[in-house]
Amino acid sequence: MNKVPIDEILNKVNGIKITHKRKTRIRVDVDADSLPTLLELIKGRASYIHLSAITCVDWIADNQFELVYHVWSYEEKCLISAHTRIDRGSESNPAKYVSVYDLFKPADFFERDIFEMYGVTFIGSPRMEKFILTEWNGVPPMLKDFDAEAYVQETFKWTDYNPDWLQELTDQGGGIAVKPEDIRTAGNTHNMSTHRERDKAKAAAVKANEKMQGWKQ
Amino acid sequence: MRPENYQAVKLGQSNEYEIFIGPNHPGIEGNYAFRLMLDGDIVVSGKADAGYLHRGFEKLMEGRLWIQNLAIVPRICVPDPAPMEVAYSMAVEEIMGIEAPIRAQWIRTMQLELSRVAAHLFTFGGHAATTGMYTPMFWGVADRDLVLDLFEDFTGGRVYSIYNIPGGVRRELPPEFLQKLSNLLDYLESRQNDYDNLLFTNQVFVDRAKGCGALTQEQALELSVTGPNLRACGLAYDVRRDDPYLVYDELEFDIPIQTAGDAYARILVRRDELFQSIRILRQIIERLPSIKGKIRTPIPNPLSWNVRKGEAYARVESSKGELAYYVVSDGGDKPYRVHVRGPSSMHAVQTLEFLAKGARLEDVAQIMFSLDACPPEVDR
Amino acid sequence: MKKELKIIQKERTNPLAHVFDDFISFCQSKSLFMLHYCTGCGAIELPPAMTSRFDMERLGIQPMVTPRQADILLITGYVSIKTLKRVILTYEQMQSPKYVIGICSCTVNGGMYWQSYATAKKLNEYMPVDVYIAGCMPRPEAVMEGLQRLKDNIRNDKKEHKGSAWKDYFNRYDYYLGNQQALFGDDWQTPTDIIAEAKLYDLETEETYGKHTKLLEKHQTPLLPQEMRIK
Structure with missing residues (x-):
């Protein structure tokens, strides 16, 4: 042929x-x-x-x-x-x-x-049913408008981690320099609903700071 | 326990009954479940039940920087993590339009082959254990540990090495590493007779494995079976040769095939592949010292690294079959979409359901292990 | 029947009781069966720990296939919501005394999957944990070290009260049940009746009951034979 x-x-x-x-x-x-x-x-x-x-x-x-x-x-x-x-x-x-x-x-x-x-x-697909997410009741999770981070913050309890040894370090001037939650909500991004928006705002802030080493394409 | 909480199960007219295998069951590879409808001890139909290992990887990766994702990709397949890193790095490199230096490519190839050796040794043990033979499991795991020691030596991690980054590899090989590797390969080759006598030509094992879970080539192609499972059906297809990546087109190796397509053929293919991997590693030991140069193409500051718009489909041959990453970038500092095509997602669901039909109950575990299914690849 | 057992537990007239107790905890610490359940990626380090290289058996620890006969429940890594349900069922089926070891950082606080919608974050909100082994993933040596720690805890339980975390599940059942209900929904129930068991072991306290157990009673329905069909 x-x-x-x-x-x-x-x-x-x-x-x-x-x-x-x-x-x-x-x-x-x-x-x-x-x-x-x-x-x-x-x-x-x-x-x-x-x-x-x-x-x-x-x-x-x-x-x-x-x-x-x-x-x-x-x-x-x-x-x-x-x-x-x-x-x-x-x-x-x-x-x-x-x-x-x-x-x-x-x-x-x-x-x-x-x-x-x-x-x-x-x-026409033979098994249009739940397979992996059988215990999941929310919206389809991979959609861009589903904010996994917000869901986690709502669903699970978070407690601050302040052990004694860390307190001692903090007293001496050491310890955690930047708290994770500060990084997460960097800039004026509190009101933004989706993580995509927050990310864009954050990226813009980073870009402004690092104009010098910005990647030229 | 309150007795009023229990009621006798009323059986219907049919003689069929249903049992669960897993997720807590020694005959299941990993955290996976399988529902079987039985008539006597013959499986009438089976249904896979996945999702016990679901972490939402693809969603997680959309929320992390390109470089951060390297830390989580190896977790997609635990026994054979190296191909994950390499495939992701290759996909990002393709979008970026950069290429890893030639020395880095050789080191990556070495890592992939070492990982394949470790994964196959692990599989021999698991497969033998489902037929009631525990000695190969002890041997296989112990020999695999020697490979893990080498991984620790040159990457710093025993299981998850996180050794690759887009653009190359993280560190240079430690001094005298190739000599250690060569010694290990000598040792593994010296074990060939022992393994053959204990497992591959052991009449007890041969009788159990022959004819168990047989696939014809047409069925295998229809079900998108890849890797050693496809080669056991007689088709010499290997991503390493047919869609070459890294430096596989410069290396000499055979693609072992078997024609029976059953559990025994599959484990024989893996055995031969193990020795082909040793052959590849020997060539690498010979040629790597003469390949000088950098191990990394410089990439911009990874914390503010915007990968340009594009998409790539990177495929590698993992020990289980064809592994692919589809990565889409919208020009941001995070991936827009990452899709992982794990080979086991084909083997552990449809193929397993297909093969279980008509098999006997005691063979189901063996069929699953002979397909070398890895549940985290299904769940992601 | 229950009353008699209570009396037996409370009145310890035998002058050699503490000798027996000591002997029992010695025996318990020397023979532990570990449930063969690979819940996450940390399970890959268990075969090396069990087999010839690190040899868990020299500590008296062996894998066991059924929860009813097992003493240790190893949670090897992240637990997705779907797995967590099965883990709780398994845990409740195990006979006391039972011990839980959380291997890998994911069981401590979610680890690297902290922002994942599908995994539970802290294991000790859902069941009492005896020993945590942090690391991603911990080496077999670390696993052995953790198991050794568990053995010491069991051995010195009478002095230090570290090896009896399982009692906490009965003592504070309402707390654990509340966390489970928050995750799985109000109609969450298991076939095991923990309150009856708490009464049986004489471990019920004020905190065993609460609004969550009331909710459970409201929703509890007799277990009906499930009708299952494979399509």
């Missing part, structure tokens, strides 16, 4: 954007509608039979989820990462996408994982 170049196969899909990153990595961007077609095509026509992983990335600023399907070919020795974006949905109307279980059996594990961690429902 004549070997068809992979680009030729990929270009059959509408609206595709192909980026050759290096010899064994191809990045492909497609619409959510044509992704299953693409996977079927590269599995059937180009021996990409090994589903390495499915990743979900939460782009909260764009109100979108990015789904990345990493598929490897044992013959071509190349990995195609197919990127697609779906609507992020809301609490009343959670995000939905179509399952690729009938193409790749391991999708069962990855889709269930994404269902738990991000709340994306995959239609």
Whole structure:
């Protein structure tokens, strides 16, 4: 059988954007509608039979989820990462996408994982149920708007650690120079709700201080 | 205990009954559970129950600096932590567009292979113990400890070394380290006959392991089985050779395969791989002294280090199979998303459920250990 | 039956009672069975500690597979919420005297997972802990040292009262139950009736009861046979 170049196969899909990153990595961007077609095509026509992983990335600023399907070919020795974006949905109307279980059996594990961690429902996936987080009742924890640190501060009791030996050191002028909670709430970041915002404010403060050694790219 | 708290379980019409294995069970590798529906002692169906080791790694990593994450990545797989560090460092390097110096790459390769030796020795013991043989467990753990001593010597940590950073490795090798390594390899090779007599050709073990949990190549490919488990089904696929990273394309090694696909084939593949790793380490001992140079590419101040926008999918071959890190950066000082693809997440859930079906109850533990499943990789 | 036991415990007329006590604590400290439960990553240092290199057995410590026959519950590392439930069930099933050792820094205060939504932070809020072994992870020598410390505590329990942390679970059951309920929800219950056991061992105090045990009584339902189906 004549070997068809992979680009030729990929270009059959509408609206595709192909980026050759290096010899064994191809990045492909497609619409959510044509992704299953693409996977079927590269599995059937180009021996990409090994589903390495499915990743979900939460782009909260764009109100979108990015789904990345990493598929490897044992013959071509190349990995195609197919990127697609779906609507992020809301609490009343959670995000939905179509399952690729009938193409790749391991999708069962990855889709269930994404269902738990991000709340994306995959239609057609055999086991859309809780697996790892069976004892968890909150929102899907991997969402960017779930603040794990705030949750921990609320749920668990924290007590100050002031042993006698530390008191002695403090009296002599030693001890903890900067308390961890001061670092955590550095700058005027008390009112910011998500840790992402706080981090950005902190990073900005650090940048301002270290203009001299700022990394030039 | 109040007797009124208990009621007799009413059995239905079916002869089937359900039992739990784990999480507190010696036949389970790590903190993991498995629910089995049995008919007599034949497993009708099984369902994996994970999450006992869930720490929310991927969430934690989004909240920490790039450099801080190096301290927590090795915790994802306890018996074989080195590939985790290397894969994460490689992913960050790829986004940054930097490359580790050639000497650092050789040292990393050495660390990976040493870690593989340690992990395989540990697996032999665990697998043998599920068939009731405890001597290999004692031997395997004791020999693994010698490898851990070397780890302590050159990284400072016995189990978690945290030796890699994006851009290279942390420290130079201590003096006369390669001589010590060479002595250890001599010792391990001298043990080959002992292990063969005790375990690999022991008729008791062979009878138990042969035909247990057999996978065909098609089934293995369909279930995304990788690593030694796939090679035991006859497909010579190894990330080290097919998607080369570090300096594996300069090294000579064979990819051992078996065709039976059962528990015995899997442990034989691991045995052969152990000696291939020793062969690789010998080449490294020979060539490393002639490779001079730095061990680190300078990176900016790690506390205010903004990795540029991008994404990378870094794959390495761990002792369990194909391990991959998908790292996304939005240009901030913390990762935007890190996804860990542990090889055991394929082996310990779907493959185990598939293989348990029709097996006998006493073989379930052996099947799990022969797949070398590592629960923290499933839970993360 | 319970009353008789109480009397036996209270009236110690035998002049050799303290000799027996001493002998019993000597025997207890020399033969300890450790439950084989790997809860976290610290479990990887137990095989070296148990097998030929460090050889835990020379201290009289052996792994045991069932909680009913075990004396020591080793918590080897972080406990996720899901594990913590099982750990508490296991702990309550163990026969007294029982000892808990928290290995790794994660059991002390959450360790490096302090900001994780999925792990419990301080183990001694949920069950009394005898010995903590800090470190990430502690070397086998440190584990052995901790076990040796536990043995000394058991041996000198009559003098120093360090080896009887398990009594605290009965003495202050309300406190532990409150912490468990805060984490697992109000309807948390275990099949073991701790209050009845506290009465049996003559260990109930004022702090055994409280608003949390009242809440437990309100929610406690007879254990029904669970209907389980595998899909």
